[in-house]
Amino acid sequence: MSILKQLKTISSNISILYVEDDQTLLESLSTYLKLIFDHVDTAEDGKSGLEKFNQNKYDIVITDIQMPNMNGLEMIEAIREKDADQEILITTAFSEVPYLIKAIELDVNGYIIKPINFDKINTTLYKVVSRINMLHENERYKTKLEEMVKQRTAENLILQKEKIDNYEKTLLSLVELVEKRDTYTGGHSLRVAKYSRLIAEHMNYSKEECDLIYSAGILHDIGKIETPDAVLLNPGKLDELQFSIIKEHVTTGTKMLSKIPMYKEHSKIIAQHHERYDGKGYPNGLKGDEIIPLARIMIIADAFDAMTTNRIYKPKMSLSSALEELDRFSGIQFHPEVVKVAIEVFKDLTLEENIIQLPATEMEKKKFAFYFEDQLTCTYNKTYLDLFLIQNKNTKKAKFINVLFIHNYGIYNDKYGWDKGDLLLKSVANLLRKHYKESFIFRLHGDDFAIVTNKKVSIDLSIFKDLVSKSNNLIRLEYKELNIKKEQIGSLLDLEKLLLVDKINI
Structure with missing residues (x-):
């Protein structure tokens, strides 16, 4: 059975409020929704959408972000004050990154990426309707036997896992967006994650801590989502002003992740991944053992990848030269205890040979031409x-x-x-x-x-x-x-x- 047929089967009595200021999209998507759901209301801006929400009960609210009178985020905040558990989906484009970050903080339940892909909408709606039906079912059976309660508790855990998965997919999409914008550091986050975990494993950290630093490595540059293109896409050396701007990515990423409970520990590591052992790093000038242990590892992993990656303005170092550099800056930039382990771990490493900064695609060539x-x-x-x-x-x-x-x-x-x-x-x-x-x-x-x-x-x-x-x-x-x-x-x-x-x- 197709996902659309399955969705129709489980969607009886589900009510929808769809808020969109683009008349063409409003008519197109609302017409499609009415083929699936019995009750679909529409509104043309956040203000009228909120009025309808206050007057009626809706199972799902689907809203655009940028709208006149009251934008989608303001409407969501008002809805959350009235009903913290309301199922909310947003329609968004990757160009609306600041709004998307705010939507994460408002705990939206899913994302419909523009331009609209109806197959993906079906999948997203199927998950949300399934969750709603499950919650309704939980309410009907909450007074029944303890075994039923245990069973439904397990189902709620699955739902929670889905929510966590949504967070992870959204954040990974943001990381991917950063690296697609900044093609000159493509793959950097993954390599930092791998190097960090290797060091942590050899320092006998627990599996949970090794997994933590790996996922923190994937996310460590997520703050660059707010770095202006003129700075982020510059493949040459940065001047003093540009460098001060790009340093803000640490604070931006830390603030973003610290607001999400499951990423608070990650944010602590990311907050310190540009500090130095001698206190000359940023953003807080921490030194020595003031830097938390897992951050000491990531500092080295991040620097090692920069050393062993070709940049337009700096050819990569050989493995032996990079290890000598780590040793040379032990006790200066890097924590001596971590340096010893890192050198031992990296000495037999096989580096990727084809990591270069020269443009490949037509879009990369256009970005490249802007500067050169x-x-x-x-x-x-x-x-x-x-x-x-x-x-x-x-x-x-x-x-x-x-x-x-x-x-x-x-x-x-x-x-x-x-x-x-x-x-x-x-x-x-x-x-x-x-x-x-x-x-x-x-x-x-x-x-x-x-x-x-x-x-x-x-x-x-x-x-x-x-x-x-x-x-x-x-x-x-x-x-x-x-x-x-x-x-x-x-x-x-x-x-x-x-x-x-x-x-x-x-």
Whole structure:
């Protein structure tokens, strides 16, 4: 039997109040609900929805969040004051994250994710109606035999487990959302959780404590849900202001989880996972044994994953180098007792080799371009060239750099104007992309470009002959080929020094 048929079978006498300000969605979903339930009332905003609730008895309230007059959260608060056990479902989108967090605090019973998927609605409603029917059944049998009471108690425990599962699924969805937003740290939470549990097991913590630190590891960065995209999605180094903003994720995550009874112990660990043994950490500057034992473990697990993961601005360390780093900062950043165990645990660890920060999907490329694309020519900018060369010291994928110089560009601008000058740079960039598709193209200081390749490539200056001709032979192009390994080019500064030594003004 399909879930829809099962839902219809158990839904007799179930009453619904559906509150939605979007008329199209209100009509569509209410029409669908009326095919299942005998009694469905609707309201167009929270104020009118609350009035209907106060006048009638409903088994289930389904409400949108953002509405005029009174929003869904305000309505839910008012309903909870009148009936703390009222079954409430919210319709929401992942873009409404702050509201979703508030909904968790208000103890809603389920979530219907927009855009509406009727199969998922059926499943959610089936669970809620089953729970309502079970509760009604409990009331009818509460005066019967003790065995019946025991049986129903067991069923209530199942219902409670479902509620816990709902919390877990919601929080894990938020973690997943953070990592989907911040593709450059994808998988970080899971690795921190695994490393934390490994250390805890070797320190003879109980199974319950090991499970606790594992789930805390999964959730430790959940506070980044409120970190602005401009900071969270920045794949480069953060400036002082950006760093102060991202540090707030600790307090945000702690507050969020501490309000949920089943996650209070998790929140205590997460609150301290950026503290340091020497007291120079954040947010509270705790030091030494002021840091709780499980947090001491997570501090090391978090740092170890950062060390052994490739970042745009920092190549990953080898396992041996990372272990040396842990030992070097023992008694400074890390608790000495935990360091000893961590080194022993991690020494035989097999690290994932393909953890990189380079964009893969089209959406990731667009986010990446926001920071590292030259807005005029749509080539990469010199900031990314610097990070690329730093990364290349580890990956060694790039072997040659051809620097293309456009001579007399300033004179060309003075004669023909900046618009023509911009058009010239765009044309040069387009030709480079067309003829050197396997290369990385960067714009340097104004009128020069760098073509980075993994094999020796000569630049064919004849592809620019039409541009030179259109400039009445005013501009002149030449290039210089550099061997990255031979010239020891590991940053933009290294490249600039080489070019200066050769008396080439870039």
